[in-house]
Amino acid sequence: MPPASSAKASHETPGSASGSRSPRAAASPDPLVEIQLGMAGIFADLADLLGNPSSLGSIYGLLFASPNPLSMEEIVERLGISTGTASQGLRRLVELEAVTPIKAEGERVTRYTAKLELRPFVSAFLNQQLLPRLGKSSDRLASLEEALGGLEPSDQEALRFRISRATKWHNRAKTFLPIIRRFLGST
Amino acid sequence: MPPASSAKASHETPGSASGSRSPRAAASPDPLVEIQLGMAGIFADLADLLGNPSSLGSIYGLLFASPNPLSMEEIVERLGISTGTASQGLRRLVELEAVTPIKAEGERVTRYTAKLELRPFVSAFLNQQLLPRLGKSSDRLASLEEALGGLEPSDQEALRFRISRATKWHNRAKTFLPIIRRFLGST
DNA sequence: TATTCATTTCATTTTGAATTGAAATCTCCA
DNA sequence: TGGAGATTTCAATTCAAAATGAAATGAATA
Incomplete structure (x- = not known):
């Protein structure tokens, strides 16, 4: 599998799910997800330019393009990466203070947002x-x-x-x- | 084999060649070569920090610490790298204008010096x-x-x-x- | 406390880049 | 022109870093 940034999304916005699937460019039916994956790709490249694993960049890019916080599970399924990669990547991004973890009360999952400061x-x-x-x-x-x-x-x-x-x-x-x-x- | 910077030199300054070889730190009997390999190591790290193959840095570092020009063969044997790596590395360094090829008259080999400008x-x-x-x-x-x-x-x-x-x-x-x-x- | 889901950990696998090495090519001198 | 190095090329190999995935751990509810 190409190191993240490949499309695999199928959740969110159930309507218009299984339409016509053109061979290539089958990207994503949801325009929001499409932009998110695009941003993930851009930041993936940037990350490896700076000598970081590109998955780090993918995750940050996805969060950067997410109006609301995402759980690890959502990150995993949108980017098509493993839980291990997601867990380690999120840990590092939190250390770098590039991302903020949010544990909402009465919720079991931790959700994450990107800090928008450079x-x-x-x-x-x-x-x-x-x-x-x-x-x-x-x-x-x-x-x-x-x-x-x-x-x-x-x-x-x-x-x-x-x-x-x-x-x-x-x-x-x-x-x-x-x-x-x-x-x-x-x- | 570790990607260059390992000691393998045996040429130049034939005196005091096969002295006592202590198990580790057998580096090089010749102080010039020792400094050259040290410099090769430093530049190897720098190269990969900038996303270049570390052999590029090794070669540049060696030349940087060489008072007189070196042929490709000498580079190969001092750094313990292959001719292929040396050839490609030198080509790239010349393209980058980090190194100058010198074809002396009446000589068959090309020799190289490092440009000292950053x-x-x-x-x-x-x-x-x-x-x-x-x-x-x-x-x-x-x-x-x-x-x-x-x-x-x-x-x-x-x-x-x-x-x-x-x-x-x-x-x-x-x-x-x-x-x-x-x-x-x-x- | 038991159960379920979220998360972490880490031994194994994958992958892409760097390196090798040997054959092909080039260059210069006799 | 022939031959002896010097150099380049590139398919195959190696290697380190990244990614995987499943088992272990952790956290929250019932």
């Missing part, structure tokens, strides 16, 4: 993906610098320059992150 | 990876907006707002890219 998303990505990796690389660069000792003088000079160049890149990237956050995080 | 790298990444994807998403969003017609009025209102919100993000990201390029691209 900031938490971007922030989490920068803090959890980029910064740690940049930090690790910086450390490794520093330790390489200490290994310069055993080199022939000419090589030593050349490599010292290059390592410092790479270090400068890293620092620059690090100072740049807060700027990105501020810029993207106003809405 | 700009072409960043530029290529932004232009080839980010911009096209953002553009595609924008188009898809636009076409979703047209599908709003068939919705109940209340849903329609809510979704129109959300789609425009997502579109705004995209535009913001697009206007932001040139700024990044300028900022990172001075060196």
Whole structure:
């Protein structure tokens, strides 16, 4: 099965259910679901662009296009993904504060809505993906610098320059992150 | 075999070749090669952070830490990768203008050096990876907006707002890219 | 407490991307 | 032109990450 975003919907709005099914583009009879799946696809691509599993994006996209909260079961059946994927994906999205769980009183299920702000998303990505990796690389660069000792003088000079160049890149990237956050995080 | 960055070197600086081999950390007897492999590892991580095959980064890192140009054969044996991977990786790096091929007169082999500037790298990444994807998403969003017609009025209102919100993000990201390029691209 | 449905967990499976390696092709020199 | 590398190509393989699904756990009602 293609990793989510494939159409499988059949619930909600029982009328006009089993009409003519054209071979391809049989997408969904319900225009709302159609838009939801479209949005799921868009966010799936975005997610994997940023190095996340695309199911994360699908789920967020579906919720983003849902006027009212959805339960995990609804998510599973609309996206055609497994409960395992849905459970883990929702957990992560809640951690990222991209999605809010709602436990209504007198209800057994938890329902979820997408937060419409970009900031938490971007922030989490920068803090959890980029910064740690940049930090690790910086450390490794520093330790390489200490290994310069055993080199022939000419090589030593050349490599010292290059390592410092790479270090400068890293620092620059690090100072740049807060700027990105501020810029993207106003809405 | 772990995807490159594993030690396998045995050429260059023939002296002190087969000394005592401690079980782990048998890395490399030659301090230059050691630094080169370290740099290869750092750039391998960076590459896959940006969604490129890590072999690309390994090769670039090795060249970045090489005072003089290396042939494909030398790259293959130092990184322990296949000729196929090396060939394709070098081709891509040359396309990205991250690496310069040098065909010396009276020599049969092509040798390669790393460009030490960051700009072409960043530029290529932004232009080839980010911009096209953002553009595609924008188009898809636009076409979703047209599908709003068939919705109940209340849903329609809510979704129109959300789609425009997502579109705004995209535009913001697009206007932001040139700024990044300028900022990172001075060196 | 027993029961039912929702959710989580995790060993297994799938899948797509990266890598391999060997054959085909190319290039240069004799 | 022939031959010896150097390089490219690409079908087959490998591998890591993601997804599955079923059993275990959890939560709420009756």
